[in-house]
Amino acid sequence: MKNKFQFRKAGSLALVLTMILTLLASCGSKNTNSSAESKSSSSQSSEASATKVAAGEKTKLKVGIGNMFTPFCYLDDDDQPTGYDYDVMMAISEKLGDKYEFVVTPDDFSNLLIGLDTGKYDVAVHHFGYTAERAENYLYAKEADMYFGNFRIGFSKDRTDITDLASAAGKTIATTSGSMSESLLLKWNEENPDQAVKLQYIKDNTVVYQGITSGLYDAFVGSQYDLDTLSEQYDGFMKYSDYNVTTSDYDCGAYFVYSKGSDAMQQDIDAALVELREDGTLKALSETWLGADYTENPNA
Amino acid sequence: MLNLGYFLDSLKAAVSYIPQNLFMSLMTLLICCVLGTLAAMARVYQVPVIKPICDFLLALLKALPQNLVLLIVYLVFTITFSPIMAFLGVKANIQNVDMVYVAIAALSISSLAGVSEVIRAGLLSVGKGQYEAGYTVGLTAGQTFFHIILPQTIRAVIPPLTNSILSLVKATSLVSVIGVMDIMNGAIVAANTYYSYIEAYVAAALVFWVLGIIIEIASRKVEIHFSRSVKQLA
Amino acid sequence: MFSWERLWEYFPDIMAKFPVTLRIVLVAFGTGLLLGCLLAAIRIKKIPVLSQVVAVFLSYIRCTPVICQMFVIYFGTPVLLGAIGIDTSEIDSVVYVLVAYGLNMSGFIGETIRSSVLAVPVGQVEAGQACGLTGLQTLWQITAPQAFRIALPMLGTTFVSLFQATALAYMVGVVDMMGKAASLGNRTGHPLEGYIACAIVFAVISIVLEQVFMRISRHLDFDNKRMKKRVEKEVVKEVEVSCSI
Numbered sequence: 013m014k015n016k017f018q019f020r021k022a023g024s025l026a027l028v029l030t031m032i033l034t035l036l037a038s039c040g041s042k043n044t045n046s047s048a049e050s051k052s053s054s055s056q057s058s059e060a061s062a063t064k065v066a067a068g069e070k071t072k073l074k075v076g077i078g079n080m081f082t083p084f085c086y087l088d089d090d091d092q093p094t095g096y097d098y099d100v101m102m103a104i105s106e107k108l109g110d111k112y113e114f115v116v117t118p119d120d121f122s123n124l125l126i127g128l129d130t131g132k133y134d135v136a137v138h139h140f141g142y143t144a145e146r147a148e149n150y151l152y153a154k155e156a157d158m159y160f161g162n163f164r165i166g167f168s169k170d171r172t173d174i175t176d177l178a179s180a181a182g183k184t185i186a187t188t189s190g191s192m193s194e195s196l197l198l199k200w201n202e203e204n205p206d207q208a209v210k211l212q213y214i215k216d217n218t219v220v221y222q223g224i225t226s227g228l229y230d231a232f233v234g235s236q237y238d239l240d241t242l243s244e245q246y247d248g249f250m251k252y253s254d255y256n257v258t259t260s261d262y263d264c265g266a267y268f269v270y271s272k273g274s275d276a277m278q279q280d281i282d283a284a285l286v287e288l289r290e291d292g293t294l295k296a297l298s299e300t301w302l303g304a305d306y307t308e309n310p311n312a
Numbered sequence: 313m314l315n316l317g318y319f320l321d322s323l324k325a326a327v328s329y330i331p332q333n334l335f336m337s338l339m340t341l342l343i344c345c346v347l348g349t350l351a352a353m354a355r356v357y358q359v360p361v362i363k364p365i366c367d368f369l370l371a372l373l374k375a376l377p378q379n380l381v382l383l384i385v386y387l388v389f390t391i392t393f394s395p396i397m398a399f400l401g402v403k404a405n406i407q408n409v410d411m412v413y414v415a416i417a418a419l420s421i422s423s424l425a426g427v428s429e430v431i432r433a434g435l436l437s438v439g440k441g442q443y444e445a446g447y448t449v450g451l452t453a454g455q456t457f458f459h460i461i462l463p464q465t466i467r468a469v470i471p472p473l474t475n476s477i478l479s480l481v482k483a484t485s486l487v488s489v490i491g492v493m494d495i496m497n498g499a500i501v502a503a504n505t506y507y508s509y510i511e512a513y514v515a516a517a518l519v520f521w522v523l524g525i526i527i528e529i530a531s532r533k534v535e536i537h538f539s540r541s542v543k544q545l546a
Numbered sequence: 547m548f549s550w551e552r553l554w555e556y557f558p559d560i561m562a563k564f565p566v567t568l569r570i571v572l573v574a575f576g577t578g579l580l581l582g583c584l585l586a587a588i589r590i591k592k593i594p595v596l597s598q599v600v601a602v603f604l605s606y607i608r609c610t611p612v613i614c615q616m617f618v619i620y621f622g623t624p625v626l627l628g629a630i631g632i633d634t635s636e637i638d639s640v641v642y643v644l645v646a647y648g649l650n651m652s653g654f655i656g657e658t659i660r661s662s663v664l665a666v667p668v669g670q671v672e673a674g675q676a677c678g679l680t681g682l683q684t685l686w687q688i689t690a691p692q693a694f695r696i697a698l699p700m701l702g703t704t705f706v707s708l709f710q711a712t713a714l715a716y717m718v719g720v721v722d723m724m725g726k727a728a729s730l731g732n733r734t735g736h737p738l739e740g741y742i743a744c745a746i747v748f749a750v751i752s753i754v755l756e757q758v759f760m761r762i763s764r765h766l767d768f769d770n771k772r773m774k775k776r777v778e779k780e781v782v783k784e785v786e787v788s789c790s791i
Contacts, residue, residue, distance in 0.1 A: 387737065520610040524610065
């Protein structure tokens with residue numbers, strides 16, 4: 013009887029110990045794995061072996077890139093970042109490969125800009141439009157990597173009652189938290205309190221189709237490009253008017269955003285962007301990914 | 313490091329949504345209590361057919377992450393609302409349905425199993441002798457349940473249910489995944505202009521913390537109160 | 547709109563991310579066990595100052611949603627470490643998730659351990675001392691095995707709820723099962739099927755885990771009925787709280 017009890021006790025203790033040991037082991041292996049992963053994504057661009065040797069002389073350039081914005085920056089089947097913005101960044105990294113070591117990390121949209129604050133990233137890539145509030149805290153690139161067109165108000169193709177924000181007064185408009193369209197709508201509400209629209213927050217654009225067709229949202233504000241792609245994805249359920257949600261002097265460019273003080277990086281990358289635009293790489297990438305050339309400013 | 317101004321903005325927004333979170337959690341609790349009691353009764357009294365269904369459903373619901381339930385309920389709701397209303401011949405506009413109720417429905421689904429389990433334990437805690445006593449004085453089964461069993465069950469489940477309120481309040485922080493405003497989402501939206509998310513999350517955590525402490529103190533008081541009355545009766 | 551075919555296609559992709567989820571669960575639970583023992587010891591021994599600090603920490607862990615805790619760590623740690631000159635840019639997102647869930651677990655597991663140890667009748671410890679065992683021997687040979695058996699069902703519940711709570715990790719950019727489902731939905735424009743596939747995986751694994759833990763605790767269960775009642779009384783209060791991290 014006593015023996016049996018001892019045996020059981022020893023068994024239960026052994027169980028705990030093995031559990032803890034396994035966990036510790038898995039913890040250790042975990043860390044090595046993740047660093048290997050980030051390295052592989054960083055040196056995907058070019059001379060993988062050379063990067064390691066010369067790493068000491070190169071400046072590390074930490075790129076935070078969106079993971080849920082098809083086709084600009086999203087994850088492929090192997091969870092590696094891909095998309096138009098990513099390929100532009102890779103083309104730049106080839107140009108600047110001697111000076112910088114590019115480390116690309118995919119992350120959720122809402123975590124990108126704050127990653128600049130915390131020093132996690134030097135540059136955030138998520139097809140950022142220009143807003144004065146962002147420009148206060150961050151450094152904008154001077155060169156756009158594409159022009160996404162003016163911001164339009166999109167609505168179900170069966171509707172005729174909405175033409176502009178004034179006609180959408182009191183109506184529900186879907187927007188993503190922290191996005192350009194949110195800031196445009198908030199600005200509208202602030203300036204036109206008697207014609208305010210109702211903001212409905214959505215996590216990402218995948219729910220727009222359901223929301224618009226079911227009537228949950230009256231409208232959706234996005235760049236012309238976004239509206240076109242969204243509508244096309246679901247058999248043209250949405251249309252938009254000529255009304256420009258942004259101001260007419262707005263250049264509707266998509267920019268890389270840097271942390272304040274990263275001026276040197278910004279200038280180097282902008283210079284590379286100009287080269288890419290001139291040698292036709294940007295145009296080619298735009299045609300591959302976006303189906304047309306979006307690299308010229310439509311308002312210029 | 314932390315910007316006090318941004319922090320206060322977020323804190324103010326977070327505080328203003330406290331009623332919203334409380335409303336959602338209390339409504340959820342109410343729904344779970346009603347449905348949970350029915351499910352618990354079916355299981356305790358071994359109602360044929362219904363018992364295995366309840367067993368299966370509760371086990372399933374308990375096994376799903378709450379944010380996933382929220383997302384699925386939300387998507388299913390938007391997809392099926394109009395067709396169902398058309399089928400029923402009801403003229404209803406989906407916009408008149410406040411998303412808060414969709415959130416409450418989803419939270420109820422994912423909290424049902426836990427609440428039902430508490431009620432089941434409460435029902436089981438009432439001794440067999442109580443039923444026999446009821447029948448002996450000539451009460452019907454229904455009368456015995458409502459006049460004798462239920463009051464004792466309620467007294468037994470109130471202390472553990474006050475604990476559930478804390479879990480429910482915490483669960484309401486997930487409604488932001490379907491865009492419903494709450495303490496956390498309010499703090500974040502206030503931070504969107506300047507991306508002051510650190511301040512926002514600290515503010516939200518602080519509000520939840522204070523709320524949680526108050527709920528804990530209240531539930532401890534309730535517990536003491538009820539254990540005292542049990543003693544007096546005994 | 548809804549397509550079974552798509553659901554079927556999503557399955558292998560989502561299942562392939564199970565190791566990522568499992569890693570988070572195991573590491574967080576392991577951290578929780580180790581740290582939890584420490585916290586429980588501090589609380590049981592009522593070590594001055596430390597005990598109070600632990601009480602505040604536990605209150606924070608209990609009262610705030612884990613999603614809040616995760617984001618506070620995710621955004622806050624780089625700022626704090628940056629302030630003392632440590633570069634955090636190399637740290638992978640998943641590390642913050644591990645830290646956040648590990649701390650969360652240490653709170654809940656610590657309380658479980660504490661209540662389990664206290665549920666072992668004083669007579670057992672006295673018996674140990676009467677036999678001439680030292681304090682440590684009593685703890686290791688008498689209190690710990692009994693406490694472990696008392697704690698096991700609750701640890702099982704906590705483990706399962708941790709598993710479910712990891713479905714939030716994708717919000718900081720970790721591609722786990724949930725992250726894969728969201729990413730597939732985003733790429734194809736059909737999110738519902740991905741989430742349902744994910745839900746099926748979560749449901750099956752949760753139910754299996756629950757069964758496993760139930761079997762183990764039934765196997766280790768002791769037959770002393772009086773003891774059992776006492777334990778239930780002590781433990782039932784905590785269960786509700788520990789169920790929801």
